[in-house]
Amino acid sequence: MTVTESQKLAYVAGQAAEARVNLEIETEGMTLNLGPQHPATHGTLRIVAKLDGEQVVACEPIMGYMHRGYEKLTEVRTYPQVTTLVNRIDWLGHFANEVPFILAAETLMDIEAPPRAQWIRTIFFEMARIANITLFLGDMGVQLGALTPVFYAFRDREYVLNQMEAVTGGRFHPNFDRIGGLRDDLPKGWIADTKAVMDKVRNFCDVMEDLLVGNEIFDSRTRGIGVIPAEVALGFGLTGANLRASGVDWDLRRDQPVGLAWNEVDWKVWTHPDGDSFARYWVRLQETREAAHIIDQLLDNIPAGPVMAKVPRIIKVPEGEAWVSTENPLGEMGYYIVSKGDLGPFRCKIKSASFNNISVVPWVTRGVYVPDVITILASLYFILGDIDR
Amino acid sequence: MPQPKGIGLVKGLGVTLKEMGRTMFPRQGVMKLVPSPTQGAVTVQYPHEKEAPAPRARGVIALKEENCTVCMLCARSCPDWCIYIEGHKEKAPPRRAGGKPRTVSALDRFDIDYALCMYCGICVEVCPFDALFWSPEYEYSELRIADLLHDKERLGEWMETVPDFEPYEAGSEAKPRKVPR
Numbered sequence: 234m235t236v237t238e239s240q241k242l243a244y245v246a247g248q249a250a251e252a253r254v255n256l257e258i259e260t261e262g263m264t265l266n267l268g269p270q271h272p273a274t275h276g277t278l279r280i281v282a283k284l285d286g287e288q289v290v291a292c293e294p295i296m297g298y299m300h301r302g303y304e305k306l307t308e309v310r311t312y313p314q315v316t317t318l319v320n321r322i323d324w325l326g327h328f329a330n331e332v333p334f335i336l337a338a339e340t341l342m343d344i345e346a347p348p349r350a351q352w353i354r355t356i357f358f359e360m361a362r363i364a365n366i367t368l369f370l371g372d373m374g375v376q377l378g379a380l381t382p383v384f385y386a387f388r389d390r391e392y393v394l395n396q397m398e399a400v401t402g403g404r405f406h407p408n409f410d411r412i413g414g415l416r417d418d419l420p421k422g423w424i425a426d427t428k429a430v431m432d433k434v435r436n437f438c439d440v441m442e443d444l445l446v447g448n449e450i451f452d453s454r455t456r457g458i459g460v461i462p463a464e465v466a467l468g469f470g471l472t473g474a475n476l477r478a479s480g481v482d483w484d485l486r487r488d489q490p491v492g493l494a495w496n497e498v499d500w501k502v503w504t505h506p507d508g509d510s511f512a513r514y515w516v517r518l519q520e521t522r523e524a525a526h527i528i529d530q531l532l533d534n535i536p537a538g539p540v541m542a543k544v545p546r547i548i549k550v551p552e553g554e555a556w557v558s559t560e561n562p563l564g565e566m567g568y569y570i571v572s573k574g575d576l577g578p579f580r581c582k583i584k585s586a587s588f589n590n591i592s593v594v595p596w597v598t599r600g601v602y603v604p605d606v607i608t609i610l611a612s613l614y615f616i617l618g619d620i621d622r
Numbered sequence: 623m624p625q626p627k628g629i630g631l632v633k634g635l636g637v638t639l640k641e642m643g644r645t646m647f648p649r650q651g652v653m654k655l656v657p658s659p660t661q662g663a664v665t666v667q668y669p670h671e672k673e674a675p676a677p678r679a680r681g682v683i684a685l686k687e688e689n690c691t692v693c694m695l696c697a698r699s700c701p702d703w704c705i706y707i708e709g710h711k712e713k714a715p716p717r718r719a720g721g722k723p724r725t726v727s728a729l730d731r732f733d734i735d736y737a738l739c740m741y742c743g744i745c746v747e748v749c750p751f752d753a754l755f756w757s758p759e760y761e762y763s764e765l766r767i768a769d770l771l772h773d774k775e776r777l778g779e780w781m782e783t784v785p786d787f788e789p790y791e792a793g794s795e796a797k798p799r800k801v802p803r
Contacts, residue, residue, distance in 0.1 A: 311699070314699070314701040314744065317742035318701065381634075381638055385641070388664050391664070395676070398675070398676045398678070398679055399676040399678060400678065401678070402679055402680040402743060402756060403741065406741065408742045408743060408744075416743075417678075417796065418790045418791065418794040419794065420677075420678070420788035420790065421788060422791075423791055424791060440637055443633050443634060443637045444633075444637050445634075447633055447634075448630040448631060448633075449627060449628065449631060451630075452630070535793060536793070537795070538793070540796065
């Protein structure tokens with residue numbers, strides 16, 4: 234591509250304009266690097282903020298510090314090996330990462346998991362959602378200076394992870410989903426234990442409501458900060474709770490059933506009309522409660538039967554392409570698998586939610602003050618492994 | 623009517639106080655007056671007391687050497703190829719008198735490099751002869767990374783720590799499994 238003289242001049246003029254940002258009093262601008270190691274970034278995200286005094290003029294997230302090349306890795310691994318890799322994409326909502334990949338492979342192989350497997354999958358999917366969002370509910374407090382909520386969040390998250398460990402064997406990397414079903418069945422007494430844990434989760438939501446939602450400091454730090462209107466959110470491709478907090482009634486669990494058991498139970502999609510940081514917190518808080526409600530109903534009537542369909546011992550996926558996306562804790566996550574009939578995928582495109590969610594940062598942080606940048610980043614809630622993959 | 627300021631703060635402090643009371647005074651009855659924070663805390667003081675992991679927890683892989691037939695399935699299906707197997711063929715006496723001598727595979731080397739292992743459990747799952755098992759044991763950290771390579775004797779020692787498989791929940795059609803002792 235050739236660069237014309239006029240383009241060069243425009244670039245130089247732009248650089249000069251950025252260096253002197255305040256046009257009224259002609260002060261020099263300042264560039265502030267948040268990260269790559271800033272605690273507010275949940276990982277190694279770098280945020281370059283150009284400041285005019287306390288105000289942010291331009292803010293740009295720079296990602297790629299944690300790129301692990303999963304899309305390329307899947308091409309040299311077999312299908313059963315890929316599930317152990319994709320656990321590590323969004324490491325807080327571990328199990329939810331496996332499900333769309335397995336579902337895409339199952340569509341290509343024309344296999345359907347037995348109903349019991351689908352129900353247990355849904356239960357674990359929602360437990361992964363709780364494990365993910367409880368940490369956000371506490372972490373948001375830490376970003377705003379309240380230290381206590383995160384201790385409660387870690388404590389109550391551990392109960393959920395213990396339940397997952399009792400079945401899958403792994404707290405963080407369950408690797409439990411298989412093409413055609415699940416690796417194992419539930420151990421005895423697990424359902425009763427999980428019901429007790431769901432009560433703890435509901436209690437945790439009540440505690441968070443008392444601690445943060447009614448708190449005056451939290452209110453003034455989040456209300457009206459980082460407002461994303463519905464059309465902007467849709468334009469930037471935001472998904473998940475960030476989109477629902479802008480008042481868009483959009484949830485793939487309801488709108489795009491993929492065979493899991495969400496249609497069998499009674500639940501509702503929570504939205505908030507405001508679109509500010511408070512709305513994003515509030516929507517996620519309600520979602521955690523709703524997830525506990527879904528799990529309770531699913532636990533009551535798990536169908537009997539096998540957890541594994543008849544699957545060949547060596548899994549070869551026939552030629553074809555499949556795209557399956559589900560509503561993961563962070564938003565829409567999907568896998569586009571291209572198979573050439575081999576043991577592993579020929580190409581696997583991973584669409585993760587955080588990558589889109591963070592794309593709105595330059596837009597939403599324009600003109601806010603520096604402490605509000607932290608609020609906005611915390612409330613957008615991204616996982617770095619989910620951005621960089 | 624506007625809400626008076628500070629109600630939310632007081633409410634939050636109340637939650638914290640309640641949780642503190644529950645942690646400091648967890649006992650019932652008269653004993654409630656005696657503080658015992660170690661009993662009420664959710665954490666444990668690790669080297670002195672230990673948490674018991676779930677029986678299915680993936681802590682370390684144990685090897686039942688007699689069951690291994692050197693089929694290499696585990697080494698091939700490992701996502702990061704951290705299992706090293708070598709074996710040779712041996713002549714064994716026939717099962718019945720007058721029969722032909724059998725050829726059996728003997729294991730020379732079975733190493734798992736725990737510095738590389740991702741604890742995915744695929745090797746345990748693919749093993750067709752019940753030679754690999756998960757044990758919830760987790761205390762095998764080493765000062766040198768090379769010591770994390772466990773050979774077949776070390777892997778065999780873990781076999782004692784393998785718990786029995788749990789019975790399944792009602793409605794399950796999975797076959798109950800047994801650990802060979």
